[in-house]
Amino acid sequence: MAFSKYVALGDSFTEGVGDPDPDRPNGWRGWADRFAEALAADAATAGHDFGYANLAIRGRKLPAILAEQIDPAIALGPDLVSIHGGGNDVLRPKVDLDALAASYDDAVGRLAASGAHVVMFTIADTGNSGVMKVIRGRTAIFNEWAREIAEKHGATLVDMWRMRGWTVEEIMNEDRLHLNAVGHQSIAIAVADALGLQHDLQPLPPVDLPVLTPREQRAANVAWARGHLAPWVHRRVTGRSSGDGVAPKRSTLEPIR
Template sequence: MSWTRYVAIGDSFTEGLGDPYPGGGWRGWADRVAEGLATANSGVNDGVMYANLAIRGRLLDPIVTEQLPAALELKPDLVSMSGGGNDMLRPGADLDALAGKLDEAVGQIRATGADVVLFTAVDPVGSPVIRLTRSRVEAFSDQIRLLGAKHGAYVVDQWQMDVLRDWRMWTVDRLHMSPAGHRRVALATLEKLGVPADDWRDPVLDPLPELGRGARMLWNARWARGHLAPWVGRRIRGRSSGDLITAKRPTFRPVIDQSG
């Protein structure tokens, strides 16, 4: 399969937070996938056109009601859709309603003839706070796998990617992937699509050294003060990190390789 019109929709994961370009702005796994598609399609027609409508902080509902219609207007042949992670962090998340919304959205995309890429969550077992959501995140990931089978969508199963439980794959806020994490997800996505790419399993990382109890408590306390507290504050005020943000790539543009 050769895709030449790729649109990515979602939240900060898809926007690329944590993976900066040297000159400013965010790269992320979706940009890296677009570059991989462009390399695979080198010399074919006009190459690969790519748009990224994702905005940090977005819940699944605005992804479906705002980003999806804009994406379909571009008439893509490939759409990656990741959403629900921010919903999962809220205690009252309705899994059935979220799964139903995602089911309808994927059906709309597939009805146009475009292919779809979905993502399960990463297993949060190693996170001192987010692991409290693990049971519902796992249940939602199960739903995503079922939706993939139902609609013939590609599913990148991050839950099974043990390397993503390594903190070197994440930035200091523990919510956004580092460049290394984004790279692994991009390579896993290309593998799922059958596009030639490096193996996301390499290099195999040596285990991180174990922190003592005191060092671990200090590490967690600094994270809570510097990152968890501001996040909770925004929730209390009904604000989002993406309130003043617009899509970084709202229309199709040719892909420029940023390999590295």
């Protein structure tokens, strides 16, 4: 498959949060930028133009992604669309997964009917430890819906739930919620491989991690809770989002280098 117009939809995962680059729009690079760079290189080799748009905004739940991003994406006339959502939804204790899946199904159907090939994702396995274990069941149910929707509409599925062989510390940003550069590069490779594309993307070396004593680890956990967990909880309580006031990083199809 060869693509010339790629639009990325979603939340912080697709916006690129956790992979900082001050020279990029919104200050983030991320897997979608990295993947788009590989598509652009392939297009240049083939001698045709390539445009990339990224409408993803951090903090968005799936209903907002569908309401705000689907129509603008279709209007751009892409031949490739990636969409990721649901992660911010399964974090909530009350979520109607069946209703969520029905809306997702309709949206993916509209994208596919527009002529674009669609790439979807499952949500990564949170494991059965720590505070995240409480959402593991909701995540598994959502992922089964995602697999069914992808199969129904002929979408390519990147099954992050089944990705193993790395540790949280290796691929996660210091906030423990978003991927770091290593993780984002791994997803870019996974997307390209799932589509069967030839590419030059290579894994990044893991970050050197300090060996902490139990006391140092406890202190690090306290610092993380104060610096990242507490602000997240405060936003939930006050009904705010990290994406409030944030605009899409690339609202139109443009070259990327």
